[in-house]
Amino acid sequence: MSVKIRLARRGRRKKPYYHIVVADARAPRDGKFIENIGMYNPMTKPATISLDRDRAFDWLMKGAQPSETARAILKFKGVYYRKHLMRGVAKGAFSEEKATELYTAWIDAKEAKIAERVEETRIEKENYWKMLSGEIKPVQKAKVETAAEDFKPEAQQTLAEAAEAKMSAGDATAIAAGAEVEAPAPAPEAAVEATEKVEVPAAAEAPEAVAEAPAVEEAPAVEEAETPGAEEAPAVVEAPAEKEAPAAEAPAKEEEKKEGDA
Numbered sequence: 001m002s003v004k005i006r007l008a009r010r011g012r013r014k015k016p017y018y019h020i021v022v023a024d025a026r027a028p029r030d031g032k033f034i035e036n037i038g039m040y041n042p043m044t045k046p047a048t049i050s051l052d053r054d055r056a057f058d059w060l061m062k063g064a065q066p067s068e069t070a071r072a073i074l075k076f077k078g079v080y081y082r083k084h085l086m087r088g089v090a091k092g093a094f095s096e097e098k099a100t101e102l103y104t105a106w107i108d109a110k111e112a113k114i115a116e117r118v119e120e121t122r123i124e125k126e127n128y129w130k131m132l133s134g135e136i137k138p139v140q141k142a143k144v145e146t147a148a149e150d151f152k153p154e155a156q157q158t159l160a161e162a163a164e165a166k167m168s169a170g171d172a173t174a175i176a177a178g179a180e181v182e183a184p185a186p187a188p189e190a191a192v193e194a195t196e197k198v199e200v201p202a203a204a205e206a207p208e209a210v211a212e213a214p215a216v217e218e219a220p221a222v223e224e225a226e227t228p229g230a231e232e233a234p235a236v237v238e239a240p241a242e243k244e245a246p247a248a249e250a251p252a253k254e255e256e257k258k259e260g261d262a
Contacts, residue, residue: 005059005066005074007040008033017041020051020070022059035059040073046117051077061086078107 002025007018020038038051056079085099
């Protein structure tokens with residue numbers, strides 16, 4: 001049976017974290033495992049890694065084959081460095097005490113670097129939230145700052161004018177609403193008198209409108225009187241007189257012929 005050191009996925013969608021497990025190579029990724037030796041969370045900055053170095057070293061020396069990601073994690077945590085030192089001890093290059101001393105020194109330096117990165121990340125987050133809250137303002141160029149300073153008074157004036165306009169409009173509407181509320185309703189008798197006063201002029205104006213209507217209608221009568229005269233003009237035609245002239249001349253010619261014959 002081949003044994004592998006690999007990652008088993010946990011967590012929810014888009015927020016995963018992984019268990020570092022020793023499992024049978026034939027088992028599924030998230031299935032049965034032999035031993036859980038650590039945890040890896042890549043969603044933090046820097047990534048969070050907790051590993052039992054002693055158990056990882058034991059399984060590695062027994063022949064367990066790590067995956068690519070598990071190998072990188074073991075190198076990062078110093079398990080492969082310990083294996084390298086133990087080979088030197090087996091070859092007689094140095095004693096086991098010297099190997100453990102080198103290993104502890106390497107681990108301390110590595111943990112110090114990790115602590116520094118964690119602290120830097122914490123300071124970056126604090127500065128980011130302070131910048132959002134307004135306590136720390138981002139540094140800008142001189143030109144941008146001068147332009148902003150020049151623009152601020154104008155922007156403040158425009159904002160002040162807009163606020164005053166809104167206040168005046170609100171006061172005007174409030175006054176109009178108060179006037180409408182305070183205006184008393186007219187009494188019934190006053191309403192009747194007002195209607196009578198309004199109706200009387202209307203009745204008086206009605207005859208005048210009726211009297212003016214015939215005057216407007218008489219205009220066509222004048223046109224009708226003039227049109228017959230214009231139509232009678234073509235009635236006088238001198239054509240019959242011209243026709244009678246030849247009729248009178250004809251008997252005269254006949255009498256002349258008779259006298260000539262006689």
